[in-house]
Amino acid sequence: MTCKVKGILLRISPTVRDERMLTILTDRLGCIAVFQKSGRKVQYDQFYYGEWVLYQTGGGNYLLNGFAPEELFHPLREQMENTFLASYFAQMVLYFGRDEENDCSELLPLLLNGLYLLGKGKDPLLVKSVFELKTMQLMGYCPTLATCGHELTYFSLEDGSLCCDACAAPNKSVRVSATTLAALAHILNKAPSKAYGFSIPKDDLLGLSLLAERFSEYHLELRASALQMWKDIYHE
Numbered sequence: 096m097t098c099k100v101k102g103i104l105l106r107i108s109p110t111v112r113d114e115r116m117l118t119i120l121t122d123r124l125g126c127i128a129v130f131q132k133s134g135r136k137v138q139y140d141q142f143y144y145g146e147w148v149l150y151q152t153g154g155g156n157y158l159l160n161g162f163a164p165e166e167l168f169h170p171l172r173e174q175m176e177n178t179f180l181a182s183y184f185a186q187m188v189l190y191f192g193r194d195e196e197n198d199c200s201e202l203l204p205l206l207l208n209g210l211y212l213l214g215k216g217k218d219p220l221l222v223k224s225v226f227e228l229k230t231m232q233l234m235g236y237c238p239t240l241a242t243c244g245h246e247l248t249y250f251s252l253e254d255g256s257l258c259c260d261a262c263a264a265p266n267k268s269v270r271v272s273a274t275t276l277a278a279l280a281h282i283l284n285k286a287p288s289k290a291y292g293f294s295i296p297k298d299d300l301l302g303l304s305l306l307a308e309r310f311s312e313y314h315l316e317l318r319a320s321a322l323q324m325w326k327d328i329y330h331e
């Protein structure tokens with residue numbers, strides 16, 4: 096059976112046989128493994144986006160029949176730090192994608208917009224914060240934004256509730272400004288493709304970035320090598 100899906104290539108791995116395994120985030124099948132004979136001359140790179148023509152075998156495996164490119168994200172590759180950040184996004188999607196119960200299809204527009212904006216020169220801290228928080232929300236880790244009823248100065252890493260100095264759990268909370276909180280609400284309320292549409296002062300953005308990263312680290316057992324590589328070379 097042949098089918099066509101829109102998707103972005105996240106990972107290329109060799110297999111024991113004469114094949115490559117491509118992991119593709121698709122619009123309606125989530126994250127899937129697709130096998131490509133390595134004898135084929137055509138090679139695809141990470142982050143190639145377009146229409147993939149697949150053949151599904153009786154055993155349920157997908158074999159690659161063809162690819163029509165739509166966006167290859169060349170501008171993204173011109174800067175090493177953007178490449179690392181994009182790889183971190185891919186690692187995050189792959190982390191959720193290995194569990195078939197997670198429907199990762201909704202992450203596709205989020206990732207495509209994030210990569211596009213990085214290539215366009217949008218502030219990487221903003222793109223990264225939105226990608227992390229929206230991915231967490233879509234994959235079932237939505238901050239509750241429940242409040243303690245006092246002046247809100249802390250974000251709880253446990254459940255994403257908001258509280259005051261007195262109610263905040265030590266080491267499990269991140270200090271936040273009112274502007275950071277407004278940005279957080281924007282991200283959670285907007286559709287994946289619109290979540291990046293805001294700007295805030297640098298100090299508030301640094302706060303948002305810290306919150307987003309610590310919230311994902313707190314809940315996921317993701318050892319993202321690309322995140323560390325990005326941090327090693329990123330300069331504000």
Ligand SMILES: [Zn+2]
Nearest residue numbers: 243245259262
């Ligand atoms: Zn309180």
